[in-house]
Amino acid sequence: MFPIYKKELQSFFYTPFAYAMAALFMLLFTLPLASAISHLENSNTLPFSFTEMFYSVILYFIFLLPILTMRTFADERKNGTEVLLMTSPVSVAKIVIAKFLANLTVYLFMLVCTLFFPLITAIKGEVVVSQLICAYIGIFCWGAMYIALGMLISSFTENSIIAAIIGEVVMFILLFVDNFANSGFISQFPKLQSVLYSFAAQPRFAYFSEGFIRLSDLVFFGSAVIVLLAWTYISIEKRRWNRG
Template sequence: MFPIYKKELQSFFYTPFAYAIAALFLLLFALPIANMISDLGKNSSVSANVMPFSFTEMFYSVILYFIFLLPILTMRTFADERKNGTEVLLMTSPVSVAKIVIAKFLANVTVYLFMIAGTLIFPIITAIKGEVVMSQLICAYIGIFCWGLMYIALGMLISALTENSILAAIIGEVVMFILLFIDDFANSGFMSQFPKAQSVIYAFAAQPRFAYFSEGFIRLSDLTFFASAIIVLLVWTYIAIEKRRWNRG
């Protein structure tokens, strides 16, 4: 399993891919912070030396950017294996399909951690110049980590089901965008006419669960939701790849 994990990391870090996507994420991450500071600076009621700053609002803004970046991160996971003709070698290797899926998942998670690690500079600077509510910040990072892992698993599943990496990215963008606003649809006036269906749809919404993390709360039910979603998506990915393996004979 480790050789596959190492190979995947090399495909990210031995090319500009991981660095480019991390740089783009840091740029997008900095934009809401700059906008917040700019808006606070225009507020005459705010002291010239002290400005209230909330990482909660920042993390809410960042989620939308992840919708565009995570499918780009995961689109090559399995689709490129078929495009480059290396899928046959992968499927005939002595490594089990389960270990292949886990290795690729861990490689994507490692790149994701690399992206998140770069953002730590912002709370560090904020802590030096002001005050940071550490409990809220830690919970927000745990929440965005769990949220990202779930969408990485989803992106891998989509990549396993498609033949083209670009197509995998486009489908991933659409699916993740729909899931991001599924709670708004559940709370709409139309769905309020169907309370049972509304409760079922709302149960699959990740956004409200992330909201608790960003506000400084960690609930066992939310951790269970993300863990269950990740496991289910990885199992589906395993089934999709195993089916292709058997179809090849």
């Protein structure tokens, strides 16, 4: 499993891809902060919270994470290397886990790059460390779930661009499941509303962004990752058997 994990990381870090993603990631963090500073009036003090920053930029991540995961399996099929991968002594389950961990490592690298902002803020102002830690845990869990979803979508096609577009559409829809569940029409059906709301990740992330860690939220994100990776395994294994 480790050789596949290492190969995936090399495909990211031996090219400008990971660094371009990290730069774009940091740009997304810079925009709300720069906007807040530009609106300062008659004061040298900026009321600012990193939890608010995480919550405000989460929509932009919807367009970023599918780009990270789009090549996971789609490029293997397109380049004809999927056959070599499937005939290797490594099981399909280990291949899926190795690719997931590689994507998660790149995502973690991008998060580490954003530590620049709280460090500068701590020098010039004050940082509530407990809320900052909760926000990072929340954005990590949220990202892990959407990375697993992006990998599942990538396993369905050999075109990485299509995988990215479908991923963005699906993730965008899931982002607003809670709003749809709270709509006037759905609220007429309490049971359906409860079912839809149970799949909403946004309210769970909101608790992290406010500085709270709930076991139920950790279980939700962990279970979602496991289920999505299991579906990815089934998708790859089914295609493996179809090849004979």
